[in-house]
Amino acid sequence: MNLSFLLLLLLLFIRDITAADISPGSTLSASNLNQTWNSPDNSFAFGFIRDGSTYFAAITYGGIPVWKAGGQNQGGGAADSTATLQFLSNGDLRLVNGSSNSLVWQSNTTGRGVTAASLDDSGNLLLKNGSITVWSSFENPTDTLLPTQNFTVDKKLVSGSYSFGLLNSGNLTLTWNSTIVYWNFQLNTSAPLNLSSPTLSLQPIGTLSLSDSRLSSPLILAYSSDFGEGTDILRFLRMDSDGNLRIYSSSKGSQQSLSKWAAISDQCQVFGYCGNLGVCSYNDSGPICNCPSRNFEPIDPNDSLKGCRRKIEIEDCPGNATMLDLPNTKFLTYPPELPAQVFFVGISACRLNCLVSSSCIASTSLADGSGLCYVKVPAFVSAYQSAALPSTSYVKVCGPVDPNLPTGSSASSQTKSWKLKPWLVFVIVLCTILGFVVFEGSLWWWCCRNSPKFGSLAAQYALLEYASGAPVQFSYKELQRSTKGFKEKLGEGGFGAVYKGILANRTVVAVKQLEGIEQGEKQFRMEVATISSTHHLNLVRLIGFCSEGRHRLLVYEFMKNGSLDSFLFASNEGQQEEEKVLNWEARFGVILGTARGITYLHEECRDCIVHCDIKPENILLDDNYNAKVSDFGLAKLINPKDHRYRTLKSVRGTRGYLPPEWLANLPITSKSDVYSFGMVLLEIVSGRRNFDVSDETNRKKFSIWAFEEFEKGNISGILDKRLDGNVADMDQVYRAIKISFLCIQEQPAYRPSMGKVVQMLEGITEIERPPIPRTGEVNISGTNSSVIIDSLSPVSTIAAASAPVSYTSFQAEAGVNSSFQSRKDTERTSSSLLKPYSS
Template sequence: MKQPHSVGVAFSIPFSLFFFIITLAAAADISPGSTLKASNPNHTWTSPNTTFSLSFISDDGAAFFAAITYNGIPVWIAGASDPGGGASDSSASLQFLSDGNLRLVNGSSSSAVVWQSNTAGHGVSSAALHDSGNFVLRNATVSVWSTFDNPTDTILPSQNFTVNKVLRSGLYSCSLLSSGNLTLQWNNTILYWNLALNSSFHSNLTSPNLVLQSIGALSLHDQSLSRPVAMVYSSDYAEGSDIIRFLKLENDGNLRIYSSVKGTRTSIVRWVAVKDQCQVFGYCGNMADISPGSTLYASNPNQTWNSPNTTFSFGFISSGGGAAFFAAITYNGIPVWIAGASDPGGGASDSSASLQFLVDGNLRLVNGSSSTAVVWQSNTAGHGVSSAALHDSGNFVLRNATVSVWSTFDNPTDTILPSQNFTVNKALRSGLYSFSLLSFGNLTLKWNNTILYWNLALNSSFHSNLTSPNLVLQSIGALSLHDQSLSRPVAMVYSSDYAEGSDIIRFLKLENDGNLRIYSSVKGTKTSIVRWVAVKDQCQVFGYCGNMGICSYNDSKPICICPSMNFDPIDPKDSRKGCKRKMNIEDCPKNVTMLQLNHTEFLTYPPDIPSQIFFMSTSTSRLNCITSSPCIAATSLSDGTGRIYMKFPGFVSGYRSPTLPSTSFLKVCGPIIPSPSVSSPRRNDWRLHARIVLVVVIGTAVGFILLEAGLWLWCRRSSSSPKFGGFPDQYAFVEYESSAPVQFSYKELQCATKGFKEQLGKGGGLGAVYKGVIANGTVVAVKLLEGIEQGERQFKMEVATISSTHHLNLVRLIGFCSTGRHRLLVYEFMKDRSLDMFLFSSEEKSGKLLSWDCRFNIARGTARGIKYLHEECRDCIVHCDIKPENILLDENFNAKVSDFGLARLINPRNHRYRTLTSFRGNIGYLAPEWAANLPITSKADVYSYGIVLLEIVSGRRNFEFSWAYEEFERGNVMEIVDARLVDDHKADMEQVMRAIQVSFWCIQGEPSKRPTMGRVVQMLERIVEIEKPPAPKAVEEMSAIGTIVNGRNVERASSSLLRSEHKWSSDC
């Protein structure tokens, strides 16, 4: 099959050719007074080559249609866009009257007109059906009316489809916008498909015109364009000479290109607009209207209002053993909307409750039948509401004769469903928690409408342009942002099962624990699985354990405890409701003391930070709080900065973890009664002896378990601290923001890795990486650095720079070790390993072939991470070792750059030597300036990234870029693309082309010609246009590097290269 290389490639077929064909293909004139009759289907008006015919057709013999057909396939039907669809009876006739009007009537009566052309009095003297399929009414010189100018549901080759024309089929319509976008709408209101023209053309269009070319390309024409721009290709593009293709909007709401071989009566779909038919709005229709006066009763849970496909139901559900009832829309029994859930009562009603759709158009939930016991109502009385319906999308709508007046999608409670529009003025609520979309595109979680504890920011390049942002959860699992200023939606979140399964519904839910999650539920089951969570650490959710409560972990589950025995739980049955003092501070003015809580932080989020931050020593903060009557608690960050957070009367939310550097103090009435949750030495010894006995017993059966348990016990005994979590009292922290690195001892990391047992990878040339589990149960990756000769102070200073980086696409540094000569770094653990394991392995070996969408997201994420290091850090960080092995993937296949900042740990005097020798086998990623002994700047990383980007496209290691550029010049883009992606029909070829061009810009020989990483991100995200890149010049120095590194005596191979004064540039 001859397949085009990219969407948006221009065509050079002259438009005048189409006009020439049409001009030659005129039929013999049809004279006024001619008539076709439904009773004689063999009577037709035919084109000269007999390809097209105009006659009556019928499917069932009851309804007849005057239609133009090709091989018996209707391509135009008289009156198809009218309410009656052009249907007539067996007495119908199509009359070409002497006044020039063409009309379809039942019988012969002029009062039974089904459809007409309204061309009477316009001088029409003849008609003809052209070989193009265009039926024309004309006067002596020009066309007065034609089927091409009045399409119904089909576009034929050479037919001009302009902005003022519309294809219609039932409630669906297809239009061309003045911006060049092609759209599909339901009921002229719901836009469910939009094919955007490349943004570079938008501002220049004057009178866009869409044409289906006979070879299968749907192309856009305009006076401002030097040649047509192809927007769509049929899968049989440019194949066959006896094939006619046509574009058809069908009654299922989808737009398709069909191919039909001349002489046959069959047609084959060659392109479809909406790949997932269920994404077509209203495809399954609405349920039969629910009439005013209808009622649901809590006493009859089997009575429901259902969607047409029974996916969603509206009825009563109960909780608490039948004590409380809720009117809810459910999916597989899972509530996705609850009437009144956002109100103070949460929508709870009793067993006498009813949900009433009143004759005045109001929907209300009441206890009993009294209008005074209203629990919730829609407040739609007097708005002309005449019916209600539950859509297959899960949206319950109250509507008048023409439009929706009120809907659950416009009034969400705690859940967002696929296709639901979530705008700036809406909020999800669950208890004291709320989720909102801000006007500049950020997603936020708040407690009590005040404390902002989670904020997912949109890329800064989009902020200033947003006009009316709108969040949509796509059915495949991407949470994306839409806006008029964006050329395409921006995905902000992906579920872990993104694009998997066809029988799965996903929903976004704000739960009463203050966390936001994406769930997946297989149709037909009553279970749902968490596929994404906003706040990874549940204890970071403000107020999770209530006022004065402390959140901690028992194994991997969050638990709520009181600070000490000086407090009682407010509700012994629900520890999340917080704690209260046994004696109020006001009642013991002479006996107030400060309870010390190690490894504990009282959470401080915006907007509290400015009013609560002070600078003083830990002891001073303790004294200051106890002597200040407004102060009730304080948190010292223990990072040497003297930063203290003071807490005043209000809500105090605590978090305890052995990895937290904070020490907190809480004002109580003495004496202090320790909490049993904090082990005393005696209790700790008792637990230790019990574990030893248990290990010995089990060890008699399983020797291997005894060996590992012995190692664990040795680690426990080595710790002198009896405090929570078994960590020492004093941790030396370099810098602390929300997740500062902990200073571990070498022995602690030895225990965490079980003696450096499970190696994850070589970790480049600076040391191996091992899997470990630290005391709080967090799985980590421990990098054992080799050959680092820095002193402890200098090492900590460099770690401080590394730890100050916080970005979605960078691996997070959890901690470090600088005991003696040992230098180790502790990182977050990445489940899915590094990019090279997926990119350069077969699908069978890797377990999953990376789709193009996944590859492009990885490329874009990697670019964003490097851009952050270069342009957004306090100190510019040049990575020096960008390669697939250092691009790690999380469970959602998000890219995270690792090993950044490690170049800073190498002595500058031998940096070049260490780089060349340590990264042996990765020479293909090093920029030419390494061999030329030139200053190393951020442009060296840009070069390495360009090589990686080319590998992402090609799926091949150290790809030969000179050959790739030659294929690019010839237009053979598919020769560069990974052969395993040939069947990836979802691949955006315009993205592929963009990635290839960006890679060629990045690998330019001269650093000054390479773009910055900020520019790279803009080019990948279509924020700026990409000029054609010049050919990358092969650099002889790269072969010199290979010779140097692979020689037997590296240091002696080239003294001029390795012993010269290192030219390191700190200026990015």
């Protein structure tokens, strides 16, 4: 008895020691980076880290800093190699530079009875008086918010000139230099306008939620793209030094973090990203910063983010000032603007008013139909340039204007040549002009001699060969002529008809008339520019657009062989089926091409694009039967409201391909596309609709019947009867069927990513065995309806799914029709704008 009691006391003593209490008098030194104070499970460590020649006392997770001592102070807590972190006997925690004995940071807990410090398993550094916490790192955040850490209105995440805060209204804001609010995320209008004490927190599964005593349940404001996945992933919210707020994920032991959500998808919209007078634009690798012209020079040639300055200041050239024109450029402006800085004038007046005003240094004419002109006074100026922007801006400089020249050219050498041999320069210029005129005239005559009315269209479309990937803008009359008055209809999509057209250079295109567009001119152009920059071998290419009055049209490359469904399913019009059947080699090529196209949208674009309507009608085939995915990326044009919160009555998409989370009112992620792809994959193998019911399938839905046959090993029974099993590669068939059942799992977390699907199709990655299907019925929490769906699902559900759902048949009692026999019954997502032609 006594021995057991002693053992119990010993265990309790060991447990207290394991809690990693740090005694007063303990010290850490920057000269020994391996010396740290660790959390009990060793996930977090507190010690010194090095960044070049600078040292920081920081809490790290696998080497990734999540809190820095003095991170919110001027200088960000930077110290030198002689620095020490001292836990003094008076209870104060101090960071001191040893070389100068200067104080970098302190906790200011002297005389508050602090007797111990500890770092817990959640990454929180605590200074304690017995069991009472006197100070903690969670209550004094720097630039990072960890799971279980509460963020209230009195706190800020700070990184350099940028800060993130929470308002009493519940709005989230990003601010530059404590003056310019360049991002203000407002709550859904159904939420109370005045909250009592809003609290923001990041959940371990990757959701950013807001709670308040006046809210019946927390509001989810953002989802990381991998939310709910994995069990050993730390997710954290960080205010980055580039002015963007991001959610990162870091797998245990990986020592690296990946961005899974960003508050601002367009980095150039971050105020001051390129510094004062810097111009932000994009190249193939991402955002870049330049000076407006050669009248300016970088403040730091080694760091383009620090901005630019005039080579000659305006005050030094009185009477010689002029305006530098910057097409497709705007100076970032955020409310509230002073009345004296906003005018309703035309583009010429916007330029001239700034030129004659001594208090104006730059101006922007929006040219979006609003008639607004913004005037900039001497202060910090941040610019954004893009081919999709209709705005034109002007900057006051000392003349003459010296625009940026192509690499290798020299203004000084050109001037010298003109002075030395003016007659030679004149002859060269004259010959060049005459040659250009002759060439253009010959080209126009050759292309348009039989169709003179297409002259303007040919001139405009010629830009496509020289532009840097920007979509070509057509007039409505030009597209009306190219389609012969919209005569030859290729198909009727969910949001408009598609017509065949022939441009002046004999290029055959598909022209889609859009219906139900709610965005204005500016937003429409921005979205079109974003989609046109998405290029991949297995994606349908957007050539151009028309935005004229109420007319909104999109112009796509023409796919000669139409959509995949015409090759898979028997026609209702009595066409000869043999002529439309794809052999197995072609089918497997379509499977791989489709998977690669979707993978590009999910994992290789600058921003993840969720398709939301994967089906055979949206997979088009070119002349060589290569698959190209259409119908992606323009969902925001149809419904600009936040579509993460869906109800049963607002579900869009095509029945038979909808993942369970759509009908269960759960968030839509890239895993929703994986489910739809799994259904399409099964249809490509079988040549039958996944929702077909027949005597052969014992009156069961085909996907359920196919799984039962797969369990029996009857692969040939699932394969399309029109294919010869001796010709088809049965190893590929078996692999494809197995992958399809992995993709259509009930819970998104159990579906593979599209990148992994491609690897499994190519035989690079081993394919797991699909779990046994489960059936049943459970009500969905948070809705007024009982949803009943059939799906292949594992026995257990993940914790990320807040509402348990079970499924028996693909129908919903809340107004979802259970008939799936007619293709005309399908409902399409708002992103179907990008579908060039499908029925």
